[in-house]
Amino acid sequence: MNFDLQWFFNLFSIVLPGLRITLAISIISLVFTLILSILIAITRYYKVWGLNLFWKGYITFFRATPLVAQLFILYFGLPSIITSLKSMTAFQATVIALTLNTASFMAEDLRAALESVDIGQLEACYAMGMTKYQTMKRVVLPQALETALPSIGNRFIGIIKGSALGFTVGLADIMAKAKIEAALSLRFFEAYLCVTLIYLVLVCVVEHIEARVQKKLKI
Amino acid sequence: MIKIENLKVIFGELNVLKNISLNINKGEVIALIGPSGAGKSTLLRCINFLTKPTAGRIIVDGFVFDSEKYTKQDILKLRKKTAMVFQNYNLLKNKTALENIMEPLIIVQKKQKKEAEKTASNLLAKVGLIDKRDSYPKELSGGQQQRVGIARAMAVNAQVILFDEPTSSLDPELVGEVLSVIKQLTLEDNKTMLIATHEMKFAREVADKIIFLESGHIGSIGTPDQIFQNCKNRRIRKFVSQIADIEYEVGLDEF
Ligand SMILES: Nc1ncnc2c1ncn2[C@@H]1O[C@H](COP(=O)(O)OP(=O)(O)OP(=O)(O)O)[C@@H](O)[C@H]1O
Ligand SMILES: [Mg+2]
Numbered sequence: 001m002n003f004d005l006q007w008f009f010n011l012f013s014i015v016l017p018g019l020r021i022t023l024a025i026s027i028i029s030l031v032f033t034l035i036l037s038i039l040i041a042i043t044r045y046y047k048v049w050g051l052n053l054f055w056k057g058y059i060t061f062f063r064a065t066p067l068v069a070q071l072f073i074l075y076f077g078l079p080s081i082i083t084s085l086k087s088m089t090a091f092q093a094t095v096i097a098l099t100l101n102t103a104s105f106m107a108e109d110l111r112a113a114l115e116s117v118d119i120g121q122l123e124a125c126y127a128m129g130m131t132k133y134q135t136m137k138r139v140v141l142p143q144a145l146e147t148a149l150p151s152i153g154n155r156f157i158g159i160i161k162g163s164a165l166g167f168t169v170g171l172a173d174i175m176a177k178a179k180i181e182a183a184l185s186l187r188f189f190e191a192y193l194c195v196t197l198i199y200l201v202l203v204c205v206v207e208h209i210e211a212r213v214q215k216k217l218k219i
Numbered sequence: 220m221i222k223i224e225n226l227k228v229i230f231g232e233l234n235v236l237k238n239i240s241l242n243i244n245k246g247e248v249i250a251l252i253g254p255s256g257a258g259k260s261t262l263l264r265c266i267n268f269l270t271k272p273t274a275g276r277i278i279v280d281g282f283v284f285d286s287e288k289y290t291k292q293d294i295l296k297l298r299k300k301t302a303m304v305f306q307n308y309n310l311l312k313n314k315t316a317l318e319n320i321m322e323p324l325i326i327v328q329k330k331q332k333k334e335a336e337k338t339a340s341n342l343l344a345k346v347g348l349i350d351k352r353d354s355y356p357k358e359l360s361g362g363q364q365q366r367v368g369i370a371r372a373m374a375v376n377a378q379v380i381l382f383d384e385p386t387s388s389l390d391p392e393l394v395g396e397v398l399s400v401i402k403q404l405t406l407e408d409n410k411t412m413l414i415a416t417h418e419m420k421f422a423r424e425v426a427d428k429i430i431f432l433e434s435g436h437i438g439s440i441g442t443p444d445q446i447f448q449n450c451k452n453r454r455i456r457k458f459v460s461q462i463a464d465i466e467y468e469v470g471l472d473e474f
Contacts, residue, residue: 124309127267128323128375129299138326142313 004190011194014181018174019198025091025163025173029098030156036103041110041144042136055107062104067162071097075169090169098162102155109151113144146217153210157203164199174198220245220411221266221379226275226286228261228435235261237435239275243413243428245378248405250422251415252446253432254458259415260306262432263381266413267301268294280378299327302372306384308364310356316343316367317352323375342370346400362393366400373404382414394418401425419463423447431455 075093125135167176182191221243228236264270272286324335346366
């Protein structure tokens with residue numbers, strides 16, 4: 001078999017330094033995605049007029065178009081029209097594209113979760129004199145986040161895999177490192193198997209964390 | 220304590236409450252009875268604005284709420300004067316039994332956490348559930364959940380407690396424990412209570428007054444004896460005897 005085992009193991013020490021970038025992109029994107037999704041979901045839940053229409057357009061656009069197209073428009077396209085965007089780094093562009101893309105999905109997951117909270121829960125809060133804001137913050141949103149946890153986990157996995165697109169705009173993430181090694185050594189199988197295994201382990205870790213959070217919430 | 224003036228509720232075409240006026244004194248326990256769809260829940264829900272009245276005024280403990288002229292602050296004020304016990308308990312699912320009772324104390328009344336915890340523990344003990352203080356609602360039986368719901372309603376020291384069929388969702392063997400907790404409260408605390416219920420024997424035992432509501436208006440109002448013993452109203456008698464085996468001592472003239 002034409003598989004260089006020693007080279008394969010050797011690859012990990014070359015590819016793994018890219019993990020810092022992959023993790024940074026993923027975690028920062030997740031945080032922004034959560035914030036944006038909560039914002040969108042709540043304004044849509046309350047049917048804030050105008051905003052609701054705007055988010056609908058946004059969601060349709062970002063759900064309907066490929067992530068890679070969104071990233072290229074953002075990084076290569078827009079700065080040629082809006083010059084102030086010229087200073088945007090590849091890292092920032094990747095995070096923004098991943099955030100905007102993932103939030104368009106997660107916002108809808110969250111809105112459904114918000115709407116699934118029993119009306120009786122809200123009535124109990126209102127009856128005891130809580131304001132709309134207190135009710136949302138203390139009861140409705142926590143319950144919705146719990147319901148949405150599995151889909152949030154899925155979206156996060158999507159972000160991790162999506163971060164591989166960073167190499168297309170020149171980021172030195174694990175995917176980029178693997179691709180460079182593959183091109184230099186012409187040992188494609190070893191290089192891509194190596195990076196695939198790293199993604200696999202990453203996702204398993206995320207799944208493990210999700211399961212633990214879930215268990216903690218379910219008591 | 221509660222004064223209701225010309226209260227009307229219209230849902231689309233449906234006249235659910237037709238010009239209800241009512242006076243309830245401080246400390247009175249009122250049982251609200253009547254057929255399904257008569258508007259019992261709607262009446263209770265109007266008193267803390269879970270349902271928006273179409274017209275009329277609600278005066279609780281001197282606070283005048285005019286359903287044609289009110290602010291957001293007025294709604295909160297009205298709600299703070301009342302507490303509600305729901306048919307489906309409606310305990311907050313993401314909070315423990317103790318936290319459910321502490322919630323209004325901390326968030327609405329701005330009490331210190333320690334003080335709120337003490338009040339909440341005392342109330343839990345009172346309804347016999349101190350050993351369940353850290354349980355979540357789904358770990359409690361229906362009867363236990365409702366007892367926590369009652370403790371929560373007591374916690375806020377509202378002038379008025381509204382019960383909307385507190386035992387209707389319970390398995391028959393759990394009804395007793397909840398009714399006895401409510402009964403205990405009517406004896407100990409001098410709170411004004413309005414209880415919608417289908418438990419006629421219970422109503423007869425605890426209530427100072429019975430209101431018979433039928434298709435959106437007050438069909439009759441009187442003492443338990445007037446309603447359950449000497450009542451001449453054919454519809455009330457029919458309704459009562461259908462759901463409870465209460466024997467009327469006086470016959471109807473027509474018979
Ligand atoms: N939000 C609503 N929209 C439309 N109609 C409603 C609404 N809430 C209640 N109704 C109607 O108002 C009428 C009175 O309802 P309500 O729940 O007050 O009756 P009830 O006396 O509490 O009956 P039950 O004993 O079954 O609980 C019913 O005909 C019901 O269908
Ligand atoms: Mg009802």
